[in-house]
Amino acid sequence: MTILLDPTAEKTPALRPLAARPSSLDGVTVALLDISKPRGDVFLDRLAELLVARGVGIRRYTKPTFAKPAPADLRRRIAEECGAVIEALAD
Amino acid sequence: MDLPISEGLLVVVKRDCETCQLVLPVLGQILDGPGLVVVSQDDPSWPPGFAPVDDTDLAISWRLQTEVTPTLYRIEDGEPVATAAGWRRSEWERVSGVADLAPDLPAHRPGCGSRLFEPDVYERIRRREAGSRLTSRRIPLGISEDPIEAMFGRGWSDGLPLVPPTEERVEAMLAGTTRDPAEVVCVMPPDLVECTVEKVAINAVMAGCRPEYLPVVLAAVEAAATDRFNIHGLAATTYFSGPVVIVNGPVARRIGMNSGINVLGPGNRANATIGRALNLVVRNVGGAVPGGIDRATLGSPGKLTFCFAEDEAGSPWESLAVERGFDGDASTVTLFAGHGPHEIVDQLSRTAESLATSFALQLRTVAHAKLAIRFDAIVVVSPEHARIFREAGWSKRRLREEVLERSTRPGGELVRGAGGVAEGLPETFAEGSVPKFSADGLWFVHAGGTAGLFSGIIAGWVNGPGGSQMTTVEVGT
Numbered sequence: 001m002t003i004l005l006d007p008t009a010e011k012t013p014a015l016r017p018l019a020a021r022p023s024s025l026d027g028v029t030v031a032l033l034d035i036s037k038p039r040g041d042v043f044l045d046r047l048a049e050l051l052v053a054r055g056v057g058i059r060r061y062t063k064p065t066f067a068k069p070a071p072a073d074l075r076r077r078i079a080e081e082c083g084a085v086i087e088a089l090a091d
Numbered sequence: 092m093d094l095p096i097s098e099g100l101l102v103v104v105k106r107d108c109e110t111c112q113l114v115l116p117v118l119g120q121i122l123d124g125p126g127l128v129v130v131s132q133d134d135p136s137w138p139p140g141f142a143p144v145d146d147t148d149l150a151i152s153w154r155l156q157t158e159v160t161p162t163l164y165r166i167e168d169g170e171p172v173a174t175a176a177g178w179r180r181s182e183w184e185r186v187s188g189v190a191d192l193a194p195d196l197p198a199h200r201p202g203c204g205s206r207l208f209e210p211d212v213y214e215r216i217r218r219r220e221a222g223s224r225l226t227s228r229r230i231p232l233g234i235s236e237d238p239i240e241a242m243f244g245r246g247w248s249d250g251l252p253l254v255p256p257t258e259e260r261v262e263a264m265l266a267g268t269t270r271d272p273a274e275v276v277c278v279m280p281p282d283l284v285e286c287t288v289e290k291v292a293i294n295a296v297m298a299g300c301r302p303e304y305l306p307v308v309l310a311a312v313e314a315a316a317t318d319r320f321n322i323h324g325l326a327a328t329t330y331f332s333g334p335v336v337i338v339n340g341p342v343a344r345r346i347g348m349n350s351g352i353n354v355l356g357p358g359n360r361a362n363a364t365i366g367r368a369l370n371l372v373v374r375n376v377g378g379a380v381p382g383g384i385d386r387a388t389l390g391s392p393g394k395l396t397f398c399f400a401e402d403e404a405g406s407p408w409e410s411l412a413v414e415r416g417f418d419g420d421a422s423t424v425t426l427f428a429g430h431g432p433h434e435i436v437d438q439l440s441r442t443a444e445s446l447a448t449s450f451a452l453q454l455r456t457v458a459h460a461k462l463a464i465r466f467d468a469i470v471v472v473s474p475e476h477a478r479i480f481r482e483a484g485w486s487k488r489r490l491r492e493e494v495l496e497r498s499t500r501p502g503g504e505l506v507r508g509a510g511g512v513a514e515g516l517p518e519t520f521a522e523g524s525v526p527k528f529s530a531d532g533l534w535f536v537h538a539g540g541t542a543g544l545f546s547g548i549i550a551g552w553v554n555g556p557g558g559s560q561m562t563t564v565e566v567g568t
Contacts, residue, residue, distance in 0.1 A: 001232070005227040005257070005258060005261050007293040007297055007371070007375045
């Protein structure tokens with residue numbers, strides 16, 4: 001097992017920590033992200049129905065292809081416009 | 092720490108490990124045979140009947156550096172002498188000396204990751220257990236992770252592969268200095284981080300330095316972080332320049348630096364890696380990253396590394412260090428914010444006057460032909476060119492005066508708009524004449540191969556308190 005000494009100022013964690021989960025969805029806009037896998041939209045359509053029925057605001061987004069990571073711009077938009085994300089991953 | 096046994100067989104397990112569960116019959120067989128001590132990383136109530144040793148604090152796993160569960164160890168004289176990581180019947184029979192282990196089980200099954208190497212756990216345990224004097228965060232890599240790729244992935248690289256900074260290599264590098272690893276060398280811009288000897292050593296390892304280069308790298312780092320040199324401004328500028336490192340004194344020969352053929356080119360380890368190490372420190376410790384703080388329009392290849400030694404033995408003049416007030420036998424590092432080289436090709440001048448005029452003509456275009464005073468320059472005078480000045484009996488001071496005079500132009504030619512060019516000096520310079528450089532803005536060093544009637548201009552970034560000023564620091568130990 002190779003262990004390296006950190007050459008940086010160590011201002012960021014060695015692993016990037018997950019953002020804290022919001023404790024409730026009150027006032028939080030939820031992003032629904034379709035990665036373009038078949039029927040992801042069906043799943044998200046149903047989720048959107050359920051969330052809206054509970055009074056939660058939603059916005060829909062789509063990744064251009066499931067084969068590559070989400071473009072940085074898309075990630076940035078979601079982060080700016082919403083407080084939480086639900087991603088439809090598999091077929 | 093002492094292991095639970097000084098002789099015998101020991102296995103490290105986790106309850107939360109499918110392979111550990113799988114090999115339960117094997118553990119029983121060994122227990123009933125030569126005997127077995129079970130050490131549990133997560134739940135000492137499992138497996139029942141084995142009275143496992145509680146290693147939830149991972150002190151034993153640290154001692155053994157257990158990477159995988161289950162791992163079987165044969166202990167002799169308090170030390171592990173044989174190991175079998177994961178389940179492999181042939182290996183477990185070899186280590187335990189017991190034949191026919193659990194014939195119903197498959198021949199092998201990979202183990203699970205040891206808790207010791209879970210994210211951030213290793214670092215926490217290391218700080219608790221290890222007596223290492225090195226305080227930098229340890230970053231364990233994945234078992235099949237390629238260290239070279241891992242370092243690229245973490246953003247530590249200047250674009251070229253790095254030498255992995257293992258504890259061993261960093262300790263070896265620190266042997267090159269008498270300074271304590273915890274000593275703070277400087278506060279490094281742009282992030283204004285306390286940069287320790289240890290951090291410089293880590294980056295020096297990555298650059299490919301030898302331990303004997305470390306004092307030179309430390310001096311360069313110290314010089315860079317001065318307010319006078321202004322590495323912050325230099326790192327953030329849209330201009331071309333990077334730190335140029337010029338080494339004088341006995342250290343240059345002692346560590347095998349190049350001051351001759353191809354002096355500004357590649358091929359010499361000390362030249363290449365000392366400059367590189369400085370830039371890695373500014374990048375990794377200071378936080379100056381291209382695309383981040385570094386917004387250079389074009390930059391220059393020299394920002395990777397630009398470091399050389401002056402050829403003092405062959406020079407007709409005093410060295411750069413002596414000119415700047417240091418003893419002839421002092422070892423120094425001089426930093427200059429610059430880039431280059433731009434060529435001075437003159438294969439026909441045989442008089443000092445003619446050659447000095449060539450120098451002045453070529454120096455005219457430093458930054459822009461119509462700009463003056465705000466930018467400094469260093470001329471690297473080759474041996475064949477230097478001979479002409481030596482034969483004419485010109486001191487370095489004479490050479491500077493003559494070149495400055497020849498570089499002086501009427502202000503009217505240089506002001507904005509003159510010659511149909513909007514760039515240039517402010518209108519206030521229109522009357523009178525303007526030398527290309529200030530009196531302390533033009534430097535000469537002697538270096539290069541002995542064949543070739545060429546010298547080189549290292550053009551500078553903006554000078555003065557708002558820019559960068561040449562800075563010399565003595566090399567310590």
